[in-house]
Amino acid sequence: MPTSHLRIVAAPQGAQEDDRPDAGTSQLAFPATLQRYEGGRLAYHKDSIAVEAPLRLQVEGVLDTTLSRTPGDDMNLVAGHLFSLNMIRGSEDLSNVTFNYRGRTRVSVVLKTTGAMRRLFPSPRPVRVRAERLFDFKETFERRQNLFKSTGSTHAAALFSASGEMIAFGEDVGRHNAFDKAIGRSLLEGTLDEVAIAMLSSRLALELAVKAQAANIPILCGFSAATSSGIDYAERNNLTLVGRLRNGSFYLYSNGWRILS
Template identity: 30%
Template sequence: MASSTRSITITKYSTGESSSQEDALSVEEPLEIGVRFGLNLEPKNLSVTMRTPGHDEELALGFLLTEGIISSYEQVIGTVQDEENRITVILHEEVPFDPKQFERHIYTTSSCGICAKSSIEAVRVQGTLPHAPQNWSVEASTLYPLPSLLRERQADFESTGGLHAAALFSQTGEFLYLREDVGRHNALDKLIGHALQTERYPLQTQILLLSGRASFELIQKATLAGLSFVAAVGAPSTLAVELAREMNITLVGFLRNERFNVYTGEERVKG
């Protein structure tokens, strides 16, 4: 697995004095994601995303699910990473797919996974959405320690300060797993891809915690993964709140210092 960090020599200034030091940076490299239907057909390129190397297969699988191309791991035959920065997901031939829906004019940056969509109509991904059980709720006190638990497990962030994270917790606040990336949407795609591979999908009764803000795109991805409870350390956007309300997702923002705001789905927060 390629390293997610790289050290360089920098000049550091502090209180008027300078010194030469080693500094760790987050690696950012392009990954070309493609699909192939069956073993003998030519691959179709879907996207080039700027990501942190590592967990590329999870990233590709999560991307396909949150773009509405696949709905289960059973539709996947396997993956081929013929070059370090190119991965192809091989799908069963019967998986429905319209390449025109996924045309992009430019590459996808690490900060925006929908900036390059060819039309605004393509933003709202269509798919079969799993629903959370009724009467599912989370105690308010369960949420308070989650940001600290997230930071404790952000190994690459501690050394670089330059990575976003997405983590899953159980209904009672038990840490499950986490993924990091220079792109917040990539971190979530990796998390969802891992859930697909380990048969934890859909994520109907788990808490998603985002290390930064909650954007429309992240709520859209959470919807496709079956999540009904999303918490963010930062603020949500107006579109994120609108989509969360439309999809019956509980959206919590500014979760830190034993405080938080509930923007939608307040019935799932108890206490």
């Protein structure tokens, strides 16, 4: 993130020389021995538990909130969260970002301009995708869900180009956090304009549709169903909503003209 000042007071335990908050060096899961009921009896079973920890986010004079998240990708999470709140348009709007990992994790952000940002987008891109390609994207998506495979308790979000290239990926115990991490990575790497499809492991609720529209992503896919408010918002804002994506089937909720059979 060359256009802002990033400072780390104390890196996460075990971090390497590349001590960026998005370096993914924090512990994401820990081993546990549980009791599991199967075949009519209880037995001890080794498992992995996803880590959920608070990150206090303070934006000078504007915001003080706590995000309950999976550690790692913290810079992407902060950037994506502030972007979704219309507080930044890009890394150039961040004057200073200071992470402190001593005790309770917190991050302090100074913005170059406070207040809501008005983002001007180009005309909607004429994106159209073959229906069968969505299953290819889903397969690529699921191969990246490493934390979910070991814990079974995380959500994920992936951003794809129209050609199927995975541009960004985020995984977190929170579905909003996962989407923010993916958007934040793409924003900071300058690739957000290339994104045509966002794919989520979660249901398609209103807040997630708003995030997709804020990032000018024309197609939003989810493994679960859409909510009524999510569908209403998508219809009003020219967002194609695809839900209940399975192997070989899905539902089209709005603006289906972008999906070709």
